[in-house]
Amino acid sequence: MTAVIEARGLTKSYGATRALDDVSFSVEAGRIVGLIGPNGAGKTTALKAILGLTTFSGELRVLGLDPRRERDALMREVCFIADVAVLPRWLRVSQALEFVAGVHPRFDRAVAESFLRKTDIHMGSRVRELSKGMVTQLHLALVLAIDARLLVLDEPTLGLDLLYRRSFYDTLLNDYFDKQRTILLTTHQVEEVENLFTDVIFINHGRVALSASVEDLGSRYQQLTLASEQAARARVLQPFYEREVFGRVAMYFEGRSAAELGGLGELRTPSIADLFVAKMQRMGGP
Amino acid sequence: MNSTLADTAPDGPRSDAAPAAKEPGAVLLTLVRREFWEHRALWLAPLCVVALLALCAAIGRIHIDVDEAPDLSSESQRVAIFSIIQLVLAAPLYIVIMFVGSYYLLDCLYAERKDRSILFWKSLPVSDGLTVCAKLLVGLVLVPFGVFGLALLAHLVFTAILGARVALGTLPPVLAWNTYEWLRTDAVMLLATLLVVLWWAPIAGYLLLVSAAARRAPILWATLPFVLGPVLEWVAFGTRHLLDFIDYRANGIWWLLGVEKTRIVTKHGLYSVGTALEVLDFRALLTSVDLWLGLAVTAGLVYAAIRIRRYRDDA
Numbered sequence A: 001m002t003a004v005i006e007a008r009g010l011t012k013s014y015g016a017t018r019a020l021d022d023v024s025f026s027v028e029a030g031r032i033v034g035l036i037g038p039n040g041a042g043k044t045t046a047l048k049a050i051l052g053l054t055t056f057s058g059e060l061r062v063l064g065l066d067p068r069r070e071r072d073a074l075m076r077e078v079c080f081i082a083d084v085a086v087l088p089r090w091l092r093v094s095q096a097l098e099f100v101a102g103v104h105p106r107f108d109r110a111v112a113e114s115f116l117r118k119t120d121i122h123m124g125s126r127v128r129e130l131s132k133g134m135v136t137q138l139h140l141a142l143v144l145a146i147d148a149r150l151l152v153l154d155e156p157t158l159g160l161d162l163l164y165r166r167s168f169y170d171t172l173l174n175d176y177f178d179k180q181r182t183i184l185l186t187t188h189q190v191e192e193v194e195n196l197f198t199d200v201i202f203i204n205h206g207r208v209a210l211s212a213s214v215e216d217l218g219s220r221y222q223q224l225t226l227a228s229e230q231a232a233r234a235r236v237l238q239p240f241y242e243r244e245v246f247g248r249v250a251m252y253f254e255g256r257s258a259a260e261l262g263g264l265g266e267l268r269t270p271s272i273a274d275l276f277v278a279k280m281q282r283m284g285g286p
Numbered sequence B: 001m002n003s004t005l006a007d008t009a010p011d012g013p014r015s016d017a018a019p020a021a022k023e024p025g026a027v028l029l030t031l032v033r034r035e036f037w038e039h040r041a042l043w044l045a046p047l048c049v050v051a052l053l054a055l056c057a058a059i060g061r062i063h064i065d066v067d068e069a070p071d072l073s074s075e076s077q078r079v080a081i082f083s084i085i086q087l088v089l090a091a092p093l094y095i096v097i098m099f100v101g102s103y104y105l106l107d108c109l110y111a112e113r114k115d116r117s118i119l120f121w122k123s124l125p126v127s128d129g130l131t132v133c134a135k136l137l138v139g140l141v142l143v144p145f146g147v148f149g150l151a152l153l154a155h156l157v158f159t160a161i162l163g164a165r166v167a168l169g170t171l172p173p174v175l176a177w178n179t180y181e182w183l184r185t186d187a188v189m190l191l192a193t194l195l196v197v198l199w200w201a202p203i204a205g206y207l208l209l210v211s212a213a214a215r216r217a218p219i220l221w222a223t224l225p226f227v228l229g230p231v232l233e234w235v236a237f238g239t240r241h242l243l244d245f246i247d248y249r250a251n252g253i254w255w256l257l258g259v260e261k262t263r264i265v266t267k268h269g270l271y272s273v274g275t276a277l278e279v280l281d282f283r284a285l286l287t288s289v290d291l292w293l294g295l296a297v298t299a300g301l302v303y304a305a306i307r308i309r310r311y312r313d314d315a
Helices: A043-050 A093-103 A109-117 A132-144 A162-176 A214-220 A228-235 A258-264 A272-282 B024-038 B041-059 B075-114 B128-168 B179-213 B218-237 B241-257 B273-279 B282-286 B289-311
Strands: A003-014 A017-028 A032-036 A057-062 A078-081 A150-154 A182-186 A199-204 A207-213 A221-227 A241-245 A248-254 A266-268
Touching: A003 A043, A003 A182, A017 A043, A017 A057, A017 A182, A017 A199, A017 A207, A032 A043, A032 A272, A043 A057, A043 A150, A043 A182, A078 A132, A093 A109, A093 A132, A093 B024, A109 A132, A132 A162, A199 A214, A199 A272, A207 A214, A207 A272, A214 A221, A214 A272, A221 A228, A221 A258, A228 A241, A228 A248, A228 A258, A241 A272, A248 A272, A258 A266, B024 B041, B024 B075, B024 B128, B041 B075, B041 B128, B075 B128, B075 B179, B075 B218, B075 B273, B128 B179, B128 B289, B179 B218, B179 B241, B179 B273, B179 B282, B179 B289, B218 B241, B241 B282, B241 B289
Parallel strands: A032 A182, A032 A199, A078 A150, A150 A182
Antiparallel strands: A003 A017, A003 A057, A199 A207, A221 A248, A221 A266, A241 A248
C-alpha cells in the first residue's frame, strides 16, 4: 500500500523557535490518524506543511504530490477544516454551496443539501447569523460532499458543546469515512475521540515522540495499576512513567510482556490519553 | 444517513487518477460572482447614483450655467446639450466608482486575512494567481466598464424622462436626440474609460499589493507614502521630483491626450462631446512609453501580490 503522506526530515523555524525539528512519519491510506501534542508542539505547522500553506525544509509527498509546488492539484483531492469559524461571515449558505460547486470538480451539491436538510440551517442565512455549532455543521456539509482522498482537520470542534462534538464525529465516521479515505486529525480532546483513531502520532517540541497504529500500542505499552506498597517490586522493571491515583500507583511500561507484569497487579492497555500524558511528562512537559 | 459518499457519487467508485480541474473560465466566473457577493457596494453604489439621477430628471429644473445662455431654438445647440448631459450624468457615476473601486482593491486581500476566511478559500482547488486576477478583473475591468454601460443606460433614462416632460409641455424643448452624436459621445466615453483603466492600472496593482501585504491599516500604507514621500523630499532636498512624478502618474493621461484643447462649452455656444474625437490625441497616449511601462509595473505588482498570498504564513 502506498503512503498517503510521506514526511522525512521536516524542519521549520519561526525565528528562534523550532516548530518542526526533523520530523518524519508516514500515513497509510484508509487510516484515521490522530496528530496529538500540547499547545505549540508543532501540530498546526505540520498540517500547514502538508497543505502547502507554509514553507519548510525536508521531504514531503502528499498523495504523491509536493505541496509546495503542486498545491492546486493537491487541493482537488484534499479537504481541510483548518479551525472553526473560518467561513466568512458575510457568506450565505446558498452562496457557500454555489461557490464550492463552481470551483471544485469533486463536489456533489446534492450531498451537501441533503446533509443540511437534517440541520436547522436555512439556505438564505448568512454565516454571521449561525451559531458556532451550525457554522461547523455547514463546513462539514461542504466537506462531506467533496469526494476527497485525504481530509485534514485541525481542532475542528474547538469551542463546540458536547452534542455538536459528538454528532460531528459520528457523521464523520458513518457518512464519510471508508477504506479509501484517510483522515488526519488534531485535537485537544483526546479522550472523546480516541476510539476513532487507527493510528496516533504524538508530537512535542517539534519532534515526533511516538508514531504507531492503535493495534501496535496494545502490544507495545502496558499500564499496571497496583497498591503503593507493592510499587517497589514493579519499579525494578523500569516503568517510563508512574503516577499516583487514589492511593494506588499506575505504572507505564514499554516492551514488557504480560507474563512479566501480570502477577504484580491489574494489567491493561493504557488509553491513548493516558499514554499521551505519560509520554509528555517523561519528555519534560509541554 | 448510513450511506457513504461513495454510494451516492454518480460516477461510482473513485479512481486514483487526479480529477480534472474545472474549466478555468467557469472557475473565474464563480470567483467574480463571489466578489460581488462580498463587496455589494460595487453594484449598489452605482445603482443608487442612477436612481438619484432618474429622480433629478423627473422632478429637477434645468438650469444651464454658462456665460451666455445657449440658443435653444438652434437644433445644433439642443443636440450639444443632449450630448453634454451624457457626460454630466456619467461624472458622478465615475467619481463614486473610483472611490468604491479603490477601496475594494485595497480591502479584498486584506479582509480575507482579517476574518481568517483565507483558510477556507485556500482549502479549495483555486490557485492564488486566479484568485488575485479575478479581483483585479473585477476592480479594473468589470466595474469601470460596467459603469460605462450604466452611464449609457442612465443617459437614455434621463433623456426619455425629459422627453416625456417636454411632450407634456411642462418643460421647454432643451435637447434633441441625434444618433450620430450619441454614438460619437459613447465612443469618447468608451475610449476614455479604456485609457484611464490602462493609465491607472499601476495604482490598482499597488492597492492590491498593499492589500496582500499590510498587516494592519492598509489605507495608511496606500496613502501615507504619497504624502510623506514628497514632504520628506522637500524637507531634505528642497526638490519636488516625487510630487511631479505622482502628479504625472495620476493626471498625465489628460496632458498626453490634450484634454485642454477640447472645446465643448465655449463663449460662442456649446459643442457636442463627440467633437473631442477630432481633437484628443489618442495616438500620443497609446504610443507613450510611460503607458506601457506602467502596465509592465502593474504586472509586477500583481505578481508580487500573488506571491505574498501564496506563501504568506501568519503563524
